[in-house]
Each structure stands twice: as structure tokens, then as C-alpha cells.
Amino acid sequence: MASHTPYSVILTCAEDQQRFIVHAVDQTRIATVTAGQLEMPILLDSFDYRLDDEFARRLGVAMLNLIALGQPDVRQYIPVMQEPIDKPLQT
Structure with a gap:
């Protein structure tokens, strides 16, 4: 597996291009752009340090909701369930 320097991920909705x-951007380059911007910490201990399917689903829903705040027309394409999905009891 190739090794990479640490980077941040930027998700952009190009609504005009549908x-x-x-983008994967070097963390040192992104620091100046993100300074003073909205920050939404996601605490891994809240998820028992499990980056599982439910974590990925909830992260994706949060990203889509955040994009829709700035680009309201996108909301019509987001029919996802906002609440966590109940996991079946393990026996």
C-alpha cells in the first residue's frame, strides 16, 4: 500500500455540474483556509472508536446536510433517514 503524507478531504457539491x-489536500495547506470557519468535531469515543457502517452512514448524512445548508436546492436529493439506525440485539 502506498504511503501518503497526512491530508484532509474536501467535499464540494458542484450543483451546476450535477x-x-x-479533493485530498495536504493538511499544512488547508490550515489557513479552515481558520475561523465552522468546525464540527466528531468525537470517536462517542462511537466506541468503531468506524463501522453506521458511523459512515451518519458521517455521510451530516456532510449532505451541511452542504444543503449552503446549497438548499440540493435538499430535494437527500431522502435519507436522519436518525441512527437501530442495530439488532446481539445474542
Whole structure:
């Protein structure tokens, strides 16, 4: 597996092009752009340090909701369940 320097991921909705664009940007370059901007910490201990399917689903829903705040027309394409999905009891 290739090794990379630490990077941040930027998700952009290019509504006029009907697509999302994902960029991987060196963390040292992104620090100046994100200074003073909205920050939404996601505490891993709240998820028992499990980056499982439910974590990924909830992270994705949060990203889509945040994009829709700035681009309300996108909301019509987001029919996802906002609440966590109940997990079946393990026996």
C-alpha cells in the first residue's frame, strides 16, 4: 500500500455540474483556509472508536446536510433517514 503524507478531504457539491468533487489536500495547506470557519468535531469515543457502517452512514448524512445548508436546492436529493439506525440485539 502506498504511503501518503497526512491530508484532509474536501467535499464540494458542484450543483451546476450535477456532481460532487472530492479533493485530498495536504493538511499544512488547508490550515489557513479552515481558520475561523465552522468546525464540527466528531468525537470517536462517542462511537466506541468503531468506524463501522453506521458511523459512515451518519458521517455521510451530516456532510449532505451541511452542504444543503449552503446549497438548499440540493435538499430535494437527500431522502435519507436522519436518525441512527437501530442495530439488532446481539445474542
